[in-house]
């Protein structure tokens with residue numbers, strides 16, 4: 001089985017060497033738990049360290065905000081975008097009902113079928129092997145129709161498997177549970193949960209793998225930090 005290195009220190013160890021190639025993983029957690037940074041690191045390090053091109057679909061924050069935030073970690077998305085090794089699809093302007101003209105890739109309308117066609121097209125153009133979709137709740141799915149939610153989430157997950165990329169898709173949790181809609185975890189081949197927990201009057205960031213098909217992962221919850229060069233998982237009892 002071919003394994004894909006995540007680019008997140010500590011995670012490959014937990015995952016018995018890395019992610020199964022071509023899998024799709026749900027990255028879930030409450031607000032501010034580090035989901036977007038986690039996904040960005042996976043994508044950026046994919047290009048920088050493993051020569052795997054990537055596509056980031058940002059539905060929550062504008063591409064320009066994402067670029068600026070990630071530059072703080074030394075990740076220069078724009079540099080790789082110019083080289084056609086990274087693509088950012090900006091889906092945020094759909095809420096304004098107009099295309100973000102300054103972006104090379106953007107979406108008009110958040111129709112799930114149109115989104116799937118665009119992701120497919122741009123993945124081919126960039127020759128992407130990694131994809132991030134951030135986030136499912138930002139797709140603006142019709143909350144009254146459970147059937148529609150299931151169908152949309154399922155179609156998205158299936159497309160990612162079909163095009164053969166290794167992908168991270170984010171969702172959010174409100175308290176317990178693994179997802180916003182209660183369906184995302186079932187259509188994903190893996191689930192990783194990020195959290196912020198209280199420990200002796202302090203808050204600690206934690207991570208654990210809940211599910212990863214074809215993988216003998218450790219059944220442990222680890223602390224992690226967001227450091228100047230990105231996320232680091234403390235797998236060896238490091239002081240934090």
Ligand SMILES: Nc1ncnc2c1ncn2[C@@H]1O[C@H](COP(=O)(O)OP(=O)(O)OP(=O)(O)O)[C@@H](O)[C@H]1O
Pocket residue numbers: 029030031032033034035036037038060072073226227228
């Ligand atoms: N340069 C940095 N150094 C250290 N910590 C940072 C840095 N930048 C952001 N953070 C921390 O990361 C948190 C946000 O991470 P991120 O945006 O990935 O979370 P998220 O789970 O995607 O949140 P959201 O619910 O807003 O989507 C911030 O609240 C901040 O505490």
Ligand SMILES: [Mg+2]
Pocket residue numbers: 035036037060134
């Ligand atoms: Mg986020």
